[in-house]
Amino acid sequence: MIDIATLWTAWSTPVGAILGGIGGALGTVLRYRTQSRRNQLDAGQQALVLVQASQKQQVQMAAAYERSIAFEMSARAREVATADLLQDVHAEAIAARLHCHDLEMRYNLPLTDFPLFPAFPWRVAPETASIDKPETTGAVAASTAKPGADNTHE
Numbered sequence: 001m002i003d004i005a006t007l008w009t010a011w012s013t014p015v016g017a018i019l020g021g022i023g024g025a026l027g028t029v030l031r032y033r034t035q036s037r038r039n040q041l042d043a044g045q046q047a048l049v050l051v052q053a054s055q056k057q058q059v060q061m062a063a064a065y066e067r068s069i070a071f072e073m074s075a076r077a078r079e080v081a082t083a084d085l086l087q088d089v090h091a092e093a094i095a096a097r098l099h100c101h102d103l104e105m106r107y108n109l110p111l112t113d114f115p116l117f118p119a120f121p122w123r124v125a126p127e128t129a130s131i132d133k134p135e136t137t138g139a140v141a142a143s144t145a146k147p148g149a150d151n152t153h154e
Helices: 004-106
Strands: 122-124 139-141
Touching: none
Parallel strands: none
Antiparallel strands: 122 139
16 A cells, blocks of 8 residues: 555655645735735725815815805995995085075075086996006096086086
8 A cells, every 4th residue: 555654755845845836826916916905995095085185175165255255245235335325425415515506696695616526426447448548447437417518517
């Protein structure tokens, strides 16, 4: 019969070397696969962090946009309120001037020479005005005079 001890002694070194080589190769393959999987998980984690940062930035930008819109709406409301008040003051000033002239004429006094009021309401020059035309920049009095009418406010 075959002596197992002799067989083991004769073949243990070559078979051990072959099995060790196969085991080493399989270990290397498994190590590379494991490292590749870790890299994929790390890349996925980085992508999640970037997505979260992007979402946070979008929320901040949306909030800033909302604040900007609210500020603009508030400014427009103040502008309308101020224009209404200015229109009332302008009308009262013209009425006071006319009342003063009426009293002066009633008592045969010389008429007071009041400075001219600027026309109201103001119209704003378009923002697309060319640099070559400096006379169209800023606020410009709107023409309220009727053709052929006396516009001296006296």
